[in-house]
Amino acid sequence: MNLNRGLGRLAIVMKMIMVSAIFVLVSACSEAVKIEQIEAFAIETLEENEEGIHERTGYKKSNSISHIVEGKNFIRSEIKSIEDFYDKEGNYIKTEIIHSKGGRTHVTEVEDGDTRKKELHEPSTILIPDENIERFRSYKLNDDEKQQVKAHVLAFMDKL
Numbered sequence: 135m136n137l138n139r140g141l142g143r144l145a146i147v148m149k150m151i152m153v154s155a156i157f158v159l160v161s162a163c164s165e166a167v168k169i170e171q172i173e174a175f176a177i178e179t180l181e182e183n184e185e186g187i188h189e190r191t192g193y194k195k196s197n198s199i200s201h202i203v204e205g206k207n208f209i210r211s212e213i214k215s216i217e218d219f220y221d222k223e224g225n226y227i228k229t230e231i232i233h234s235k236g237g238r239t240h241v242t243e244v245e246d247g248d249t250r251k252k253e254l255h256e257p258s259t260i261l262i263p264d265e266n267i268e269r270f271r272s273y274k275l276n277d278d279e280k281q282q283v284k285a286h287v288l289a290f291m292d293k294l
Contacts, residue, residue, distance in 0.1 A: 166205040172280040173198050174259070176267040179219065192221040193267035195259040197283045210237035214287050218257045224266045229254040231290050250294045260286050 176195045180188040198215035213234045219227040231254065236247030261279055275283065 166203050169200075169202045171198075171200040171202075172275065172284050173200070173272065174261045174275055174279075174283055175270065175272040176262055177270045178268055190222065190268075192219065192227070194219045195257075195262045195267075197259045197261070197287050199284055199287050207241045208237060208239045211235070214291055216258050216287055216290050218259045220266075222266075224264075226257055229256065229258045231258075231293055233291055233294055252294050254293075258290065 174195075174197050176193055178193045179191045181191045183189050195218045196215055198213060201210075201212045203210045211234075213232070215232045217230045217232065219229070221227055231252045232249065233251075234247065234249040236245070238245045261275065261283060262273060
């Protein structure tokens with residue numbers, strides 16, 4: 135009889151712990167800071183040579199949407215992008231569509247993430263001039279252009 139009473143109390147304590155844990159997680163989510171960044175940029179690409187020195191191999195153009203959500207006990211990120219790759223002479227090489235998700239909880243220190251990628255064979259970025267890029271170059275977008283880039287990138291995510 136005492137064993138059943140002890141198990142019953144244990145079950146009640148376990149339920150209280152579960153409810154408390156859910157309450158902590160829900161309240162942490164309600165205080166989250168959310169950031170969305172929509173970008174069009176170009177940057178040089180580098181590759182390490184045999185001597186361990188990074189050499190310029192070309193450049194890439196990118197349209198991207200980044201979401202970051204940070205709460206008291208966690209951080210999550212999601213990046214959706216279209217990247218066109220070019221060699222040093224400005225010749226098109228390939229396009230990659232990328233969707234990456236990641237996160238970390240500060241409560242359990244658990245990290246997780248996932249990346250999906252698909253290669254295409256035609257230039258697909260928009261609102262970036264055709265010019266050979268030698269360094270990072272960001273393009274200031276007005277609100278209409280940001281919405282155009284966002285719709286464009288989201289349309290390509292269906293291809294993954």
